[in-house]
Amino acid sequence: MEFAVDQALKIYSGGLGFLAGSHMKSVYALKQNLVGIGMLWKFGYYDQGRKADSSMQPEFHEKIYHFLTDTGIRFTIPMLGKEVRVAAYYLPPDVFQTAPLFLLTTDTDGNDAATRAISYTLYDADVTLKVAQCMILGIGGARLLEELGYEPQVYHFNEAHAVSAVFHLFNKYKKVPELKKRIVFTTHTPEEAGNEKHDIRFLENLGFFSGVPLDTVRKISGNSGDVFNHSLTALSLSRKANGVSRLHGEVSRAMWKSYPKISEIGHITNAQNKAYWVDKKLEESRIAKDTAGIAARKRELKQVLFKTVADQCGKLFDPDVLTIVWARRFAGYKRPDMPVWDLDRFKKLMGNQERPVQFIWAGKPYPKDEGAINTFNHLYYLGHLFPNVAVLTGYELTLSKQLKDGADIWLNTPVVTREASGTSGMTAAMNAALNLSTFDGWICEFAKDGENSFILPVAQGGDVNKQDADNLFAKLENTVIPTYYDNPEKWRNMILNSMDDVSVEFDSDRMAREYYEKLY
Numbered sequence: 447m448e449f450a451v452d453q454a455l456k457i458y459s460g461g462l463g464f465l466a467g468s469h470m471k472s473v474y475a476l477k478q479n480l481v482g483i484g485m486l487w488k489f490g491y492y493d494q495g496r497k498a499d500s501s502m503q504p505e506f507h508e509k510i511y512h513f514l515t516d517t518g519i520r521f522t523i524p525m526l527g528k529e530v531r532v533a534a535y536y537l538p539p540d541v542f543q544t545a546p547l548f549l550l551t552t553d554t555d556g557n558d559a560a561t562r563a564i565s566y567t568l569y570d571a572d573v574t575l576k577v578a579q580c581m582i583l584g585i586g587g588a589r590l591l592e593e594l595g596y597e598p599q600v601y602h603f604n605e606a607h608a609v610s611a612v613f614h615l616f617n618k619y620k621k622v623p624e625l626k627k628r629i630v631f632t633t634h635t636p637e638e639a640g641n642e643k644h645d646i647r648f649l650e651n652l653g654f655f656s657g658v659p660l661d662t663v664r665k666i667s668g669n670s671g672d673v674f675n676h677s678l679t680a681l682s683l684s685r686k687a688n689g690v691s692r693l694h695g696e697v698s699r700a701m702w703k704s705y706p707k708i709s710e711i712g713h714i715t716n717a718q719n720k721a722y723w724v725d726k727k728l729e730e731s732r733i734a735k736d737t738a739g740i741a742a743r744k745r746e747l748k749q750v751l752f753k754t755v756a757d758q759c760g761k762l763f764d765p766d767v768l769t770i771v772w773a774r775r776f777a778g779y780k781r782p783d784m785p786v787w788d789l790d791r792f793k794k795l796m797g798n799q800e801r802p803v804q805f806i807w808a809g810k811p812y813p814k815d816e817g818a819i820n821t822f823n824h825l826y827y828l829g830h831l832f833p834n835v836a837v838l839t840g841y842e843l844t845l846s847k848q849l850k851d852g853a854d855i856w857l858n859t860p861v862v863t864r865e866a867s868g869t870s871g872m873t874a875a876m877n878a879a880l881n882l883s884t885f886d887g888w889i890c891e892f893a894k895d896g897e898n899s900f901i902l903p904v905a906q907g908g909d910v911n912k913q914d915a916d917n918l919f920a921k922l923e924n925t926v927i928p929t930y931y932d933n934p935e936k937w938r939n940m941i942l943n944s945m946d947d948v949s950v951e952f953d954s955d956r957m958a959r960e961y962y963e964k965l966y
């Protein structure tokens with residue numbers, strides 16, 4: 447549903463898109479035989495602006511991309527009781543150094559206003575529209591390949607958004623074994639409740655099943671009754687599936703163990719494209735094991751970030767001060783506001799003149815998630831009380847890169863087992879930031895507490911939130927801040943360890959090879 451290949455192509459919301467973009471770039475570098483199919487979102491996800499009082503404002507602006515090629519391909523899909531026209535655009539590999547990428551849109555001649563709107567905004571809040579989007583991606587993606595005269599050996603469904611394609615393909619191949627040998631599936635959702643479900647007749651009325659009778663749908667998809675589980679269907683009709691970290695693989699197998707007929711679930715840990723993300727001077731210093739060179743370049747990069755802070759917030763940050771960044775999608779389970787749960791302790795931390803700290807938050811909430819938007823706004827207004835707190839808007843690829851370049855500490859606070867992988871900390875580590883994190887997702891495969899990162903102990907029973915918040919402050923007060931100010935040599939060695947440890951294992955070239963060899 448989303449690919450983040452460049453700041454100029456705004457068809458992504460966050461981590462899932464960053465991941466797909468990195469995959470496309472590694473495919474290009476490794477010359478693998480793979481094409482991407484996605485959606486051309488007219489308004490993107492949304493632009494993160496501000497209202498007159500500077501509270502967050504989702505804004506929707508039309509995007510036009512002159513670097514895309516109109517393939518001239520047009521076809522129709524029966525949907526919503528209409529014949530919906532789909533147009534296909536193409537991103538050539540040499541534009542952003544990616545695998546070939548095809549993007550589908552319903553914003554084309556021959557569609558009425560309602561069907562044009564299907565491809566307006568990524569993850570539309572309207573249930574019917576969102577399912578229609580998934581049908582364009584799934585059925586439309588399979589139809590596009592037929593229009594191109596291209597017969598793939600493998601269809602890779604990255605999350606269950608495109609699962610409608612299996613019914614179109616079932617009509618073509620007629621037998622489940624023929625279908626399964628062509629399909630692989632990646633699940634990104636670590637909890638059962640997060641997997642989309644809909645009433646099966648609602649989906650049938652939309653045309654989701656491509657005319658396959660409901661009895662057959664139930665029989666082949668692993669669903670019984672009237673509730674259709676998209677992820678269960680993908681798992682039932684794939685020959686192989688994977689979670690996106692070692693821990694997530696374990697969580698997924700436990701989550702689906704009561705369904706014995708699904709595919710095996712392995713894991714391929716997420717990664718990010720180092721060639722795109724890493725600062726070249728930092729990387730040269732890492733290779734030379736020049737910790738002084740890393741520190742000097744880091745100070746320069748902090749000054750670049752702080753120009754953005756001054757521009758957005760009117761605050762002048764100091765490049766010699768420890769800078770903590772929390773930046774990713776704003777969502778409840780990620781707990782962005784954990785540092786301010788104990789406001790007295792936070793004020794004491796931020797008011798320390800001998801060992802000063804600067805704090806930056808950034809990230810996009812889902813535009814209809816009022817709770818997450820309120821958290822964002824609460825942090826912004828709270829920031830007025832502190833000259834050393836900034837809350838930034840516009841968390842897309844460019845700002846994300848600046849924040850990773852400029853962070854000393856990359857803070858990650860999800861409830862343990864709820865972050866399938868998380869990837870922002872990888873690119874922060876590539877750019878000489880140290881991760882301070884709960885023990886979840888990819889961190890479990892990377893972290894050595896006190897050697898390449900700072901890790902909070904896993905909360906046991908009781909009030910998990912309070913334990914994690916207390917442990918966060920204890921780690922900051924007793925370890926992180928004293929190390930930064932009192933033991934700079936250890937800090938620099940930890941950074942070098944972190945950069946070395948993230949360099950190969952969490953570069954998407956490794957991930958792309960594993961997908962090709964293990965899954966495809």
